[in-house]
Amino acid sequence: MNTILIKILIKRFKPVSLIISGVGLLLGLTLIFLCIQIYMSLFRSFSEQVSKSDFLVVSKEINLLNTLFNADATIPEEEINDLKSQPFVQSLAYFTPNHFTVYAQLTGHTNLGSELFFESVPDEFIDNLPTDFKWNVGDAVLPIIVSEDFLNLYNYGYAMGSGLPQISKSTISMVQMQVILSGAGGKHIMKAKIVGFSERISSVLVPHNFMEWANKNIGAYSGAPKPSRLILKVNKKFAAQIEKYLSNKSLHINSEKLGASKLGAITKIALDILIVVAALFILFSVTILMMHFALIIAEAKPDLALLFQLGYHAKTITKHLFVFFFTFVTIVSFLSILLFVALWNYAAYELTQRAIEFDKNLRVELLGYISLVFLTILSFGLISLTLMLSREKK
Amino acid sequence: MNIKFHQVTPSPLDGVTDVYTQIWQREVEFNCSKRYIIAAPSGRGKSTFIHLIYGLRKDFRGQISIDEKNINDISAHQWAEIRQNKLSIVFQDLRLFSDLTPMENILLKVKLGAFTSMQKIEEYFEQLNICHLKNKPCKYLSYGERQRVAILRALVQPFECLLLDEPFSHLDSKNAECASSIISAECTVRNAGFIITSLGNALPLSAEIEYIL
Numbered sequence: 001m002n003t004i005l006i007k008i009l010i011k012r013f014k015p016v017s018l019i020i021s022g023v024g025l026l027l028g029l030t031l032i033f034l035c036i037q038i039y040m041s042l043f044r045s046f047s048e049q050v051s052k053s054d055f056l057v058v059s060k061e062i063n064l065l066n067t068l069f070n071a072d073a074t075i076p077e078e079e080i081n082d083l084k085s086q087p088f089v090q091s092l093a094y095f096t097p098n099h100f101t102v103y104a105q106l107t108g109h110t111n112l113g114s115e116l117f118f119e120s121v122p123d124e125f126i127d128n129l130p131t132d133f134k135w136n137v138g139d140a141v142l143p144i145i146v147s148e149d150f151l152n153l154y155n156y157g158y159a160m161g162s163g164l165p166q167i168s169k170s171t172i173s174m175v176q177m178q179v180i181l182s183g184a185g186g187k188h189i190m191k192a193k194i195v196g197f198s199e200r201i202s203s204v205l206v207p208h209n210f211m212e213w214a215n216k217n218i219g220a221y222s223g224a225p226k227p228s229r230l231i232l233k234v235n236k237k238f239a240a241q242i243e244k245y246l247s248n249k250s251l252h253i254n255s256e257k258l259g260a261s262k263l264g265a266i267t268k269i270a271l272d273i274l275i276v277v278a279a280l281f282i283l284f285s286v287t288i289l290m291m292h293f294a295l296i297i298a299e300a301k302p303d304l305a306l307l308f309q310l311g312y313h314a315k316t317i318t319k320h321l322f323v324f325f326f327t328f329v330t331i332v333s334f335l336s337i338l339l340f341v342a343l344w345n346y347a348a349y350e351l352t353q354r355a356i357e358f359d360k361n362l363r364v365e366l367l368g369y370i371s372l373v374f375l376t377i378l379s380f381g382l383i384s385l386t387l388m389l390s391r392e393k394k
Numbered sequence: 395m396n397i398k399f400h401q402v403t404p405s406p407l408d409g410v411t412d413v414y415t416q417i418w419q420r421e422v423e424f425n426c427s428k429r430y431i432i433a434a435p436s437g438r439g440k441s442t443f444i445h446l447i448y449g450l451r452k453d454f455r456g457q458i459s460i461d462e463k464n465i466n467d468i469s470a471h472q473w474a475e476i477r478q479n480k481l482s483i484v485f486q487d488l489r490l491f492s493d494l495t496p497m498e499n500i501l502l503k504v505k506l507g508a509f510t511s512m513q514k515i516e517e518y519f520e521q522l523n524i525c526h527l528k529n530k531p532c533k534y535l536s537y538g539e540r541q542r543v544a545i546l547r548a549l550v551q552p553f554e555c556l557l558l559d560e561p562f563s564h565l566d567s568k569n570a571e572c573a574s575s576i577i578s579a580e581c582t583v584r585n586a587g588f589i590i591t592s593l594g595n596a597l598p599l600s601a602e603i604e605y606i607l
Contacts, residue, residue, distance in 0.1 A: 004502045008491060306489055309450065311477030311506055311551070314470065 005312075005320050008303055012296045013324075021288040022332050028281030029336035029373065030343065035275045036369050037344060041359040042267065054090075054236050055125060055200050058083075059229040061252045074226040079249060083230070086245060088238035094227035095119045095203070096211050099219035100183030104192065107176035116179070119203045120211035125231045130196035135207040142179060143195040145205040151197060169197060184220035201231070239265075286377055289328070290384045293321065297388050304392050314389045318382075321389075325381045333374055395426040395461055395480055395554040397447055402456035404442045416605045417443065419456070426555035429581065430589045431597065434607035440591040441486050443607060444559045447589070448483055449473045478506050482553035484561040486591075488544040492533040496524060496543040499532060503547050510550040518546050521576055523569065538564040545573050549580055556581065556588040562598065574598040 060073040084092055098118040105113025123129055126145065133143045155166045167175075177192045198205065215221045234242055246253050297304065307317060341362070348360040399422040407418060416422070417432070418439070424430060434440055445451045446458055449465055458465045460476070468476070477483075490499050500515055519525040522542040532540055541564050548556060556577065562570040578599060581588055590599060591607075 002502075002505045004494065004498045004505065007494070007498070008502075011493070303491065306491070307502075308470070308474070309448075309477070309483075309489065310503055311474050313474045 001323065002316075002320065005307075005317070006324070008307075009296070009300060009317070009320060010324060012299055014292070017288065017292045018328070021285045021292065022328070024281055024285030024288065025329070025332045026336045026339065028278050028283075028285055029333060030339045031278035031281060032275060032373060033336065033340040033366065033370060034343060035271050035278060037340070037363060037366055039268075039271055039275075040363045040365060054234055055127075056232045056234055056242070056253050057095075057201060057229060058232060058246060058251045058253050061250045073228045075228065075230060075251070079251075080227070080230065083232070083249075088234045088242050088245075090233040090235060091124075092230055092232050093122050093125050094225055095121055095229035095231065096208065096215070096225055097228070098211065099215045099221035100181050100185075103180040103182075104177055105180075107178050107191070116204060118206045118211065118214075119229070120206050120208040121201065121231055122208055125201075125233070126205065127198055127200045128196055132195050133207060135210040137213060140191055142190050142192040142206060142210060144192055145196040145198050145201075146194055147202045147204075148197040148199050149202055150204075181214060181218050183218045185216075185218045188214075188218050282373070282377070286380060289325070290381065293325070293385060294388055297321075297392060301392065304389075314392070318385050318389045321385050322382055325385065326378060329374070329377055329381065333370070337370065397424040397426065397555070398422070398457075398459045398462075399424075400457040400459070402446070402454050402458055404439055404446065404451070405453040405455075406442060407439050408455070413438070415607055417607055422605070424555075424587075424589060426587045427585055428587045428603060429599075429601040430587070431599075431601040431604040432589060432591045432607050433594045433604060434591075435593060438607045440607060441559055444483070444486075444557050444589070444591060448481060448557060449476070479552050480554045481557060482548040482551050482555075483557040484541075484544050484548045484559060486559040486563070488537075488540050490532045490540055490543060490547070493531055495529045495531055496535070496546075497528040499543060500547055500550055504550050507551060509552045515546075515550060518549065518576065521572060522546060523572070536564075538566070538569065541565060542569065542573060545577070549576065553584070554586050556586060558588055558590040558599075560591055560593070567598070571598045 058075075060075055080092070083089055096119065102116040102118055103113060104116045123133070126133070130143075130145070133145060135142060151167070151169070151172065158164065159166050172194050175194065177194075179190055179192045181188045181190070243253075304317065308314070344362065352360070399417060399420070401419055401421070402417070403419055415438070432440060432443060442451060446454060446465075447460075449468065452466065460468070490496075491502070494502070496519075497515075504510060504515070516525075519528050522545070524539055524542050524546075527535055527539055532543065535543070541561065545558075545561055548558075558577070562573065565573065574597075577588065580586075588599075588601075590597065590601065
């Protein structure tokens, strides 16, 4: 580097302009890094997320009539067929209820037991399906999946209130239970084991083939299934349409799940807007910086003319100005990465405090995006400087 | 290296026909290993002549060529190469960076090709009696002192022809002779020539050919 050349060019830089564009660039870069990181954390495994909240559990709304007249809450077949033909429904399944009584108790504690119910759905509708959720005729142990909500209700409601120990997901699978199934077909006692938890389905699930076997052999039930609950796999794009359709048919949905996807859509739009704002921030800051360079080059016109007269190439001068630009952008980028990491950790801490679950890890892909933004700014600077100086040369 | 003037009239002298000249509107060839004096009173275009050769002015009729190449066809990049290696110049108005010291002004030139060693530069400073000024910003130097810095700057780069535009105008005879002997010695060593302009008065630098502008 030619220090004398730098001395001639750099003495003209105004600290105020540099600080203004530096702060703008810092904020813009930090904001864009944050947006990208949030984007990747929230919508990381987008398909996974979609499939999670794309399942809706639908039931007939329970009103006073049902209660008073013990009316049937089953969903009629024509409604099911109509539902099947809707564009937003990708697939649909019934919840099969038990047609026998279930009494469950802890092994060795005959006084610790409760009446229970079972439901079953096809495996593909179950989230976090454990591999041991299988049953064959003759198997002595019945695998059960319960809703995560039940565990939470127990841990945060019942156990805390009554001084019982809290149970984790792994400890509950060690609890030995037995179930007494009785119906018109006889009585059957078997061991049971909780093998998994479902976020999606609020129920006590058993394998579908067990349910068919038990309804037939223990319940001696051979009628057509009378579904009162359905599980739908829907296309989330139609969220508003789904809501409208179901309320017209007086079907009740777990609207919070649908709401989550709505919230997701709003968050996404907000993030998109933020990214545009951040990009504009960066664009304006770099433009201010380049205008500052243009001003410096204009002011240094006599000096530049003399340098050309002494035999300096425009390229050499461009190189020296670019080194300054490069140093400036590198320092600001580095600071913005520090600021971004600090803000992200703060946000992660705050969200953890509020018990909001999300992916806190910084994503490796972010490095790619940072380099992309960095290189774009540098090429923009290099091209502008080259153009400015080639104009000066003439 | 050779420089040819073919029927050249610079714009400032357009329409001036009543004066005797050996260069304007004529065929003249400069062989750069030779030493030339261009003599004329003020206003006859001496600086214009120097600037035309150095590629700083484009406002002329006729044709000028350097090494058989029309100077209008020489690119900015090629001019930079010529000014680094073939033509060196002492401007009449010196054109030093006034905020920089004499040493920095010299180094700015040296950085282009590192032709001259630091030891040699120190020697030049010594010989020209400006050694004590070398780290003082040029704006605090007298015109005569700056003129010596400008001469020194022209000598630290390689050249085939040195263009000197009234280089001794503000030097006393002792300093002028000193500068002349350095220039003469350098030209001999490099087998280079020079073109010097003068107002017609006697110069301490002797030349082989003299033209009247």
